[in-house]
Amino acid sequence: MIENDIDLQPHNTLAISAHSAFFARVETLEQLREALAFARDRSLPILPLGGGSNIVLTGDYPGLVIQVDLRGFSIRSDNSGHILEAAAGENWHRIVMATVQGELGGLENLALIPGKIGAAPIQNIGAYGVELCDRFVSLQAMEIASGELRNFAAKDCSFSYRDSVFKGKLRDKYIITQVNLCLPKKWQAHIDYPALSQYVAGQNWNVDRLTPSQVAQAVIDIRNSKLPLPDKIPNAGSFFKNPIVDTHSYLNLKAEHPDLVAFAAGDCWKLAAGWLIDRAGWRGVRRDAVGVHELQALVLVNPGRGAGAEVTRLAEDIAEDVHAKFGVSLEPEPRYYP
Ligand SMILES: Cc1cc2nc3c(=O)[nH]c(=O)nc-3n(C[C@H](O)[C@H](O)[C@H](O)COP(=O)(O)OP(=O)(O)OC[C@H]3O[C@@H](n4cnc5c(N)ncnc54)[C@H](O)[C@@H]3O)c2cc1C
Numbered sequence: 001m002i003e004n005d006i007d008l009q010p011h012n013t014l015a016i017s018a019h020s021a022f023f024a025r026v027e028t029l030e031q032l033r034e035a036l037a038f039a040r041d042r043s044l045p046i047l048p049l050g051g052g053s054n055i056v057l058t059g060d061y062p063g064l065v066i067q068v069d070l071r072g073f074s075i076r077s078d079n080s081g082h083i084l085e086a087a088a089g090e091n092w093h094r095i096v097m098a099t100v101q102g103e104l105g106g107l108e109n110l111a112l113i114p115g116k117i118g119a120a121p122i123q124n125i126g127a128y129g130v131e132l133c134d135r136f137v138s139l140q141a142m143e144i145a146s147g148e149l150r151n152f153a154a155k156d157c158s159f160s161y162r163d164s165v166f167k168g169k170l171r172d173k174y175i176i177t178q179v180n181l182c183l184p185k186k187w188q189a190h191i192d193y194p195a196l197s198q199y200v201a202g203q204n205w206n207v208d209r210l211t212p213s214q215v216a217q218a219v220i221d222i223r224n225s226k227l228p229l230p231d232k233i234p235n236a237g238s239f240f241k242n243p244i245v246d247t248h249s250y251l252n253l254k255a256e257h258p259d260l261v262a263f264a265a266g267d268c269w270k271l272a273a274g275w276l277i278d279r280a281g282w283r284g285v286r287r288d289a290v291g292v293h294e295l296q297a298l299v300l301v302n303p304g305r306g307a308g309a310e311v312t313r314l315a316e317d318i319a320e321d322v323h324a325k326f327g328v329s330l331e332p333e334p335r336y337y338p
Pocket of ligand 1: 013047048049050051052053054055068088113114115116117118119120122123124125126127174175176177227228229230235236237238335
């Protein structure tokens, strides 16, 4: 079951070639427990892997990569709504499409996000005004140290913008094995996000009778029009989080750059990182194997299948330049390994 010296290039959407000392694909909880015991006996670090769409491999991985391939999902209804329970290895987009094809709404704004459902809580995936935490009920995870299963309710996960307890206090402590969501019985389309409302306005649709499938189709079309498909142009989606600044800093920047793109986020402001990178002159820049996508400056691409160090060097140069020009710090969204 455990393989040695595996090239991870087919397992990450940036198509970075890096070798893992050990690799295991697990399809059952028992196999997962065995893989954890193998790593524990040899004091190996563990990298839980889904679809590899939110990681940057900066070199060879000296431990055990565990590809979580637990499968199966079900949907049932109770008083609270439609309860979706899915094993961690299920493809996220496949689940979204299964719900909208059954005319169940709630996940359609999150269509076409790559990866597995088991990784979705890690950074509380979000798109077009909806985040995973809006539909989240609970998850089951296996503790890496003991192999014990534990349930986490929403309150245990400390979800926030592209963040959760699994990126903070509980980082590297658990492997998520199942995710449970609740879709509302009374569904309402969320099309406030500007790109989405503009798309819908351009269709011959009755806005008062939109269906989840129509909203999913809108999201898919918009994403396809501006985000490169990883199997055509390797990338990890948005490379930086949108930086959050206080109102004072926002107003100063807005006075200097009236076309600054920003969204209110409680008492603070979320600046569009893509706008900052674009305005700093990086959109479309190519540097050897890597570059910045020409349609979306927030997406770093790796068409020449360069090493992770090329990607991270480009990211560092962009962040430094944006800081010099706007005084704003950019934080990478994908996690670097090792
Ligand atoms: C083209 C493109 C578009 C994207 N668009 C969006 C978007 O709109 N919104 C958004 O939020 N994200 C987006 N992403 C980022 C990414 O798709 C999500 O973060 C996704 O949830 C990652 O899933 P994955 O299975 O590929 O995770 P991986 O990349 O395999 O892993 C990501 C992290 O989660 C950990 N992990 C994975 N599985 C488990 C598990 N079962 N238990 C514990 N830890 C685990 C890994 O160790 C790693 O730290 C995009 C990426 C791409 C390439």
